[in-house]
Amino acid sequence: MDENFFKKLLATYKIEAQEHLQIISSGLLGYERSSDKIEKETIIEEVYRAAHSLKGASRAVNQYEIESLCKGLESTFSSLKKGEFTAGPGLLDIILKAVDLIDSYIITDDEEKKSGLKEEMSLVENEITNISYSGAKKQDERSKGKKSEGSSDAKDKKVEKENEGYKESKGYEERSNSREEQLLQRVSDRPLPTSDTVRIAVSKLDSIFLQAEQLISIRLSSEQTAKVLNDLQANFNLWKKEWTKVNSAFRKIKSQTDPSKNNKSLISFLEWNNDFFTGLSEKVRKLSRDSGLNNRQFGQIVNELMDDVKQVLMLPFSSLTDLFPKLVRDLSRDLNKEVELNISGMEIQADRRILEEMHDPFIHLIRNCIDHGIEMPAERIRKGKDQKGRIDISVSRLGGNKLEIIIEDDGRGIDSAKVKKSAVDHEIITEDEAKGLQEHEALMLIFNSGVSTSRTITDISGHGLGLAIVGEKVDKLGGSIKVETKPDLGTKFIIQLPHSLATFRGILLSCSGRLFVLPALNVEQVLKIKTGNIKTVENKETITVNNIPVSLVYLSDVLELHKKEPIYSNGGSFINIIILKSNEKRIAFVVDEVLYEQEILIKPFNKQLARLKNISAVTILGDGKVVPVLNPSDLIRSAEKYSASETLEHEETIQREEVPGSKNILVVDDSITSRMLLKDILESSGYNVKTAIDGIDAITALKVDSFDLVVSDIEMPRMDGFEFTRNVRNEQKLSSIPVVLVTALSRKEDREKGIDAGANAYIVKSNFDQSNLLDTIKRLI
Numbered sequence: 118m119d120e121n122f123f124k125k126l127l128a129t130y131k132i133e134a135q136e137h138l139q140i141i142s143s144g145l146l147g148y149e150r151s152s153d154k155i156e157k158e159t160i161i162e163e164v165y166r167a168a169h170s171l172k173g174a175s176r177a178v179n180q181y182e183i184e185s186l187c188k189g190l191e192s193t194f195s196s197l198k199k200g201e202f203t204a205g206p207g208l209l210d211i212i213l214k215a216v217d218l219i220d221s222y223i224i225t226d227d228e229e230k231k232s233g234l235k236e237e238m239s240l241v242e243n244e245i246t247n248i249s250y251s252g253a254k255k256q257d258e259r260s261k262g263k264k265s266e267g268s269s270d271a272k273d274k275k276v277e278k279e280n281e282g283y284k285e286s287k288g289y290e291e292r293s294n295s296r297e298e299q300l301l302q303r304v305s306d307r308p309l310p311t312s313d314t315v316r317i318a319v320s321k322l323d324s325i326f327l328q329a330e331q332l333i334s335i336r337l338s339s340e341q342t343a344k345v346l347n348d349l350q351a352n353f354n355l356w357k358k359e360w361t362k363v364n365s366a367f368r369k370i371k372s373q374t375d376p377s378k379n380n381k382s383l384i385s386f387l388e389w390n391n392d393f394f395t396g397l398s399e400k401v402r403k404l405s406r407d408s409g410l411n412n413r414q415f416g417q418i419v420n421e422l423m424d425d426v427k428q429v430l431m432l433p434f435s436s437l438t439d440l441f442p443k444l445v446r447d448l449s450r451d452l453n454k455e456v457e458l459n460i461s462g463m464e465i466q467a468d469r470r471i472l473e474e475m476h477d478p479f480i481h482l483i484r485n486c487i488d489h490g491i492e493m494p495a496e497r498i499r500k501g502k503d504q505k506g507r508i509d510i511s512v513s514r515l516g517g518n519k520l521e522i523i524i525e526d527d528g529r530g531i532d533s534a535k536v537k538k539s540a541v542d543h544e545i546i547t548e549d550e551a552k553g554l555q556e557h558e559a560l561m562l563i564f565n566s567g568v569s570t571s572r573t574i575t576d577i578s579g580h581g582l583g584l585a586i587v588g589e590k591v592d593k594l595g596g597s598i599k600v601e602t603k604p605d606l607g608t609k610f611i612i613q614l615p616h617s618l619a620t621f622r623g624i625l626l627s628c629s630g631r632l633f634v635l636p637a638l639n640v641e642q643v644l645k646i647k648t649g650n651i652k653t654v655e656n657k658e659t660i661t662v663n664n665i666p667v668s669l670v671y672l673s674d675v676l677e678l679h680k681k682e683p684i685y686s687n688g689g690s691f692i693n694i695i696i697l698k699s700n701e702k703r704i705a706f707v708v709d710e711v712l713y714e715q716e717i718l719i720k721p722f723n724k725q726l727a728r729l730k731n732i733s734a735v736t737i738l739g740d741g742k743v744v745p746v747l748n749p750s751d752l753i754r755s756a757e758k759y760s761a762s763e764t765l766e767h768e769e770t771i772q773r774e775e776v777p778g779s780k781n782i783l784v785v786d787d788s789i790t791s792r793m794l795l796k797d798i799l800e801s802s803g804y805n806v807k808t809a810i811d812g813i814d815a816i817t818a819l820k821v822d823s824f825d826l827v828v829s830d831i832e833m834p835r836m837d838g839f840e841f842t843r844n845v846r847n848e849q850k851l852s853s854i855p856v857v858l859v860t861a862l863s864r865k866e867d868r869e870k871g872i873d874a875g876a877n878a879y880i881v882k883s884n885f886d887q888s889n890l891l892d893t894i895k896r897l898i
Contacts, residue, residue, distance in 0.1 A: 123178070126177070126178055127178050130174055130175075130177070130178045130180075131223050131224070133170075133171075133174055134171055134174060134175070134183075134219070134223050135220065135223065137167040137168070137170055137171040137174075138167075138171070138216050138219060138220050140163060140164060140167040141164045141167050141168060141190075141212075141216055142213060142216050144160045144161075144163050144164040144167070145160075145164060145209050145212060145213060147160050148160045148161065148164075148204065148209070149206070149209055158198070161194055161197050161198050162198065164194055165191065165194035165195060165197075165198060168187050168190040168191040168194055169187075169191050171183070171187045171219075172184050172187035172188055172191055175187060182222070182235050182238050182239070183219050183222065183223075183238070185238075185242060186215055186218075186219060186238050186241065186242045187219075189215075189242045189245045189246050189249075190212065190215060190245065192246075192249065193208075193212070193245055193246075193248075193249045196249055202249070207248070208245075208248050208249075211241060211244055211245055211248065212245065214241055215238070215241045215242070215245065218234055218237050218238050218241060219238070221234055222234045222235070222238065322429060322430060325426065325429075326426050326427075326429075326430055329422055329423060329426045332419045332422065332423070333419060333423065333716070333718045334718055334737050335415075335419075336412075336415060336416050336419045337715075337716070337718070337737075337738065338740075338741070339408075339411070339412045339415055339416070340412055340416070341738070341740050342408060342412075343405070343408045343409050343412045346401065346404055346405040346408050346409075347405055347409075349401050349405070350398075350401050350402055350405045353394070353397070353398035353401055353402075354398075356394060356398070357395075357398065360391060360394075367387065370384075371384050427468070427617055428466075430468060430469045430470070431466040431467065431468065431469065432466060432467065432469045432472055433463060433464055433465065433466050434462065434463045434464075434465055434466075434467060434472070434512045435463040435464065436472065437472045437475070437476060437479065438460055438463055438479075438510065441458060441460065441479075441483060441510070442458055444480065444483060445458045445483060445487065445508065448483075448484060448487045448488070449487055449491075449506075452487060452488060453493065453494075454487065454491055454492075454493060454494065454506060455494055455504055455505040455506060456487055456491055456505065456506045456507070456508060457505050457506070457507050457508070458508050458510070459507065459508070459509045459510070460509075460510045460511075461509075461510070461511045461512070462511050462512035462513055463512065465512045465513070465514055465520070467520055467614070467616060467617075468615075468616065468617045468618050470618050471520075471594060471614055471615070471616075471617075471618060474590055474593065474594055475522075475590060475594075475614070477586060477590070478586060478587040478590045478591070479524070481584065481586055481587050482524050482584075482587060482610055483508065483524070485584065486508050486524065486526040486528065486608070487506075487508070487526075489528075489529075489531075490506075490526040490528030490529060490530075490607065490608055491506035491508075491526055491527075491528040492506070492528055492529055500605055502527070506526065506527060506528060507526065507527045508524070508525070508526045509523070509524075509525045509526075510522070510523070510524050510525075511523045514616070515613070518615050518616045518617060518621055518622070518638070519613055519614070519615065519616060519638065520613065520614045520615070520616050521611065521612070521613050522611075522612040522613075522614065523609060523610070523611050523612075524609070524610045524612075525607060525608070525609040525610070526607045526608055527606065527607040528607050528608065529604070529605055529607075530602040530603055530604045530605060530606060530607060530608055531560060531563065531600070531602040531608055532604075533556055533559040533560055533602075536559055536560065536562050536563055536568060537551040537554065537559050537562065538551075539562075539567075539568045539569055540562040540565060540568050543565070543567040543568060545562065545565050545567070545568065546562070557599070557600075560600040560602065561599075561600065561702070563584050563600065564584050564585055564587065564588030564598070565585060565588075566585040567585075568584075568585075591612060591614070592699070592748070592750040592751075593733075594614055594615065594618070595614075595615055595621070595636050595638060595639070595733070595749075596612060596613050596614035596615065596638075597612070597613045597639070597698070597699055598610060598611065598612045598613075599611050613638075615638065618719065621636055621637070621638065621716075621717055621719070622636075622637040622638070622714055622715070622716060622717070623635060623636055623637060623714065623715065623716075623717035623736065623746065624636075624637055624640055624643070624695070624711065624712075624713075624714050625711075625712040625713055625714070625715065625738075625744070626672075626695065626708045626709070626710060626711050626712060627708065627709040627710045627712065628672045628673055628676065628678065628708050628709055629673045629676075629678040629679055629709070630709075631678065632712075632738075632742065632744045633672075633744060633745055633746075633747050634717055634736055634744050634745070634746045634747065635695065635697070635746075635747050635749065636717075636746070636749060637714055639697050639698060639699055639749035640695060640696070640697060640698075641696045641697065641698040641703065642662065642694075642695075642696040643693075643694070643695055643696075643711050644662075644694050644696070645691040645692065645693055645694065646660055646691060646692060646694050647690050647691055648690060648691070648692060649690075651669060652666075657669075658670070660694070660705055662696065662705070667696060667703050667704065667705045668703075668704050668705065668756070668757075669694075669704075669705045669706075669707065670704060670705070670706060670707070670756045671706070671707045672695075672706040672707060672708050672752075675706070675731065675752055675755045675756050676731060692707055693707070693708050693709065693710060693711050694706065694707060694708075695708055695711065697749050697752060697753060698749075699749045699750045699753050702753050702757075704752070704753050704756045704757075706752070706756070717736045717746065718736055718737065719734045719736060719746065730751060730755070730887065730888075731747060731748055731751045731752055731755055732745045732746065732747060732748060732751075733746050733747070733748035733751075734746045780803075780804050780805065780825045780826070780898055781804070781805045781806075781807070781822070781823060781824045781825050781826075782799055782804045782805070782806050782807075782824060782825065782826050782827070782828060782894070783806075783807055783808070783809060783815060783818055783819065783822075783824045783826075783827045783828070784796055784799070784806055784807070784808045784809070784827075784828050784829075785808070785809045785810075785811065785812065785814070785815040785827060785828070785829035785830060785833070785838070785841065786808070786810075786829070786830040786833070786859075787810055787811055787830065787832075787833040787834060788830070791830065792808045792810075795828060795859070795890075796808060798887045798890065798891070799828075799891075799894075802891055804894075807822065807824075810833075811833040811834055811835045811836055811841075812829075812833060812835065812836025812837060812838065812840055812841030812844070813835045813836045815827065815829065815841055816836075816841065816844055816845075816848075819845070819848075819851050819854070820850075820851075824854060825854070825855075825898045826854065826855045826856075826857065826894060826897060826898050827845070827854055827855070827856045827857070828857045828859055828890070828894075829841060829842070829856060829857070829858055829859070830858075830859060830860055831858055831860040831862055831867070831871070832860065832861070832862070838858055838860065838871070839870055839871065839874045840874075842856050842858070842871070842874040842875045842876050843874045843875060845875065846874070846875035855877040855878075855897040855898060856875065856876050856877055857876065857877060857878040857879075857880065857890070857893060857894065857897070858871045858876045858878070858879050858880065859880045859882060859890065860879075860880075860881065860882060861881070861882045862881070863881045877897055878893045878897065880893065
């Protein structure tokens with residue numbers, strides 16, 4: 118085991134061990150005080166679990182003496198659970214003594230002292246075993262009705278006497294005070310542990326981090342205030358400049374003016390006005406200077422605080438990859454393959470939330486490398502390769518807020534022809550589109566659900582879902598992924614992710630009179646182009662950037678906003694372009710203006726808006742404006758559906774023709790938020806929608822009006838979705854109406870219950886995607 122990792126593991130073990138020991142100590146004291154049988158059984162169960170957990174943890178860090186002693190404690194607690202004997206004061210004393218010895222052994226670094234504690238632990242372990250064995254044996258004799266030592270009552274008293282007099286027989290000092298006082302004495306005798314590690318609930322850390330993030334909003338607001346003051350000062354400077362130009366003329370007029378005439382008051386006002394604005398300008402200058410100074414100091418404090426808080430939430434990649442060697446070993450053995458895993462850069466740290474999100478994607482990638490990539494040993498030998506395959510995982514820090522993770526194997530590579538065929542078979546692309554794809558474009562198809570080059574489906578892979586999950590997770594985190602492969606040489610997955618999720622650099626832009634933010638990580642280039650340089654290729658508008666044609670679309674078309682006339686610059690010959698790149702795809706978007714780049718604080722949506730099309734989150738600018746953060750991957754996918762030569766109005770006409778507006782849908786949900794969300798999604802797609810608050814309300818609506826389909830929640834008052842669906846199927850006039858259940862219940866049993874009740878489709882809210890719902894409805898009606 119890596120030495121540094123073992124040190125970290127041992128530090129964690131010490132904290133965990135002391136928690137388990139506290140449970141045992143407190144539990145046994147409660148056991149002794151209690152006279153309630155059920156309470157005693159509960160306590161024994163708790164201390165039994167604590168001893169079991171401590172035994173396993175001790176074995177993991179090679180603390181074999183503690184493991185052995187805990188094994189004795191576990192056995193004793195197990196016998197107490199079974200009622201094989203009762204725990205008298207003597208047994209409790211020796212168990213508490215064992216707890217003290219373990220505690221002392223854990224916190225001391227003195228090897229000589231540890232050696233003595235080992236001997237004491239061995240003696241105590243034998244004593245616990247002897248008492249437990251003696252008690253169990255006598256209990257067994259009583260249960261069999263043996264009379265060798267007199268009556269049962271006499272034997273019970275004898276066992277109790279043995280327990281009570283145990284300390285005296287073993288030479289332990291008799292204490293006269295209460296058991297609680299003994300515990301306090303043991304705590305006071307024990308030095309406080311010195312450790313640079315504390316255990317804090319993750320929820321508390323997240324709460325602290327969220328509160329610290331709010332300071333970024335305040336800092337941005339402070340920066341905005343400083344900017345306004347600077348602009349105001351610039352205006353005063355402009356006023357001074359203009360006043361200076363006319364000041365000499367004003368003085369000349371003043372000297373030539375007869376004081377007795379009416380314009381004396383005007384001259385007095387102008388003099389007062391000059392003095393007033395001069396004084397006001399000086400105040401603004403000082404305020405601007407102080408604001409700038411305070412803003413810089415506050416900004417520095419916030420940045421340092423955020424850096425410190427981020428470090429608290431940072432974990433090394435080793436916390437994610439430590440389980441990978443065993444995963445590779447187990448999978449390769451199951452598949453009768455030999456695979457060597459090499460990992461580098463595991464000391465690099467990343468946001469804990471990113472590591473959690475990427476846990477499953479990494480496992481999917483490793484599974485695919487082993488199952489699809491690495492050949493069988495005999496095949497590798499025929500190809501002139503080492504019979505042992507290789508998987509390399511490397512992590513590196515790129516410039517800015519970027520991480521790069523490379524997962525590479527030396528297997529057979531990916532057959533792009535098979536990928537295209539699978540994509541055509543699943544109607545993801547047409548055969549004509551497949552013929553026109555370049556190699557890197559074809560490889561990116563593997564991240565579509567259902568696409569797989571495997572002929573067989575196993576528990577490990579072949580479903581066509583694993584890499585789709587990888588792509589979705591990377592998109593969700595604002596990252597990118599690309600694939601490189603060579604026949605019989607292997608495949609390389611290159612993933613780029615943000616280092617932290619809290620903030621990022623964003624580009625503020627305007628489109629159709631509205632403000633939006635794009636992650637700078639995905640912005641390849643910002644430029645102005647001449648309108649004459651826009652060409653039409655295959656009925657799509659394109660521009661040429663670095664000798665490469667790039668599709669051109671209006672952002673307003675993709676976001677389905679009212680398109681305003683483009684804002685031209687330089688006399689009307691140039692328009693503003695932003696080129697986005699995500700997963701090897703590039704699209705140029707026409708926007709009204711590109712304003713500036715700044716640090717952006719993310720405000721994520723709640724679960725019901727987690728898959729809002731083209732929008733990933735919102736941010737709050739320094740002036741308090743709430744601005745949507747655009748999702749680059751969604752934008753590119755949406756842009757691919759549009760032909761730049763067609764107007765937005767034509768697109769909407771096509772959509773209305775595809776989705777018959779005459780179809781009526783009933784939405785049933787007790788949550789007003791869910792009803793509104795579903796109603797908006799369905800009405801935006803051309804359906805007529807009515808709502809009901811529960812099953813009873815829905816049954817009434819179905820009998821009054823005619824509906825083509827019902828979308829219903831399950832967990833509702835009065836009548837839930839299961840009962841409602843059964844009632845619909847039992848009503849002859851309603852039985853043919855399709856029912857789609859959209860619910861938070863994700864267990865297999867709930868799905869089966871819904872289908873058994875008569876539902877035509879079952880969609881889980883945690884995986885809710887509006888396109889999935891709309892596709893399901895389209896199939897049913």
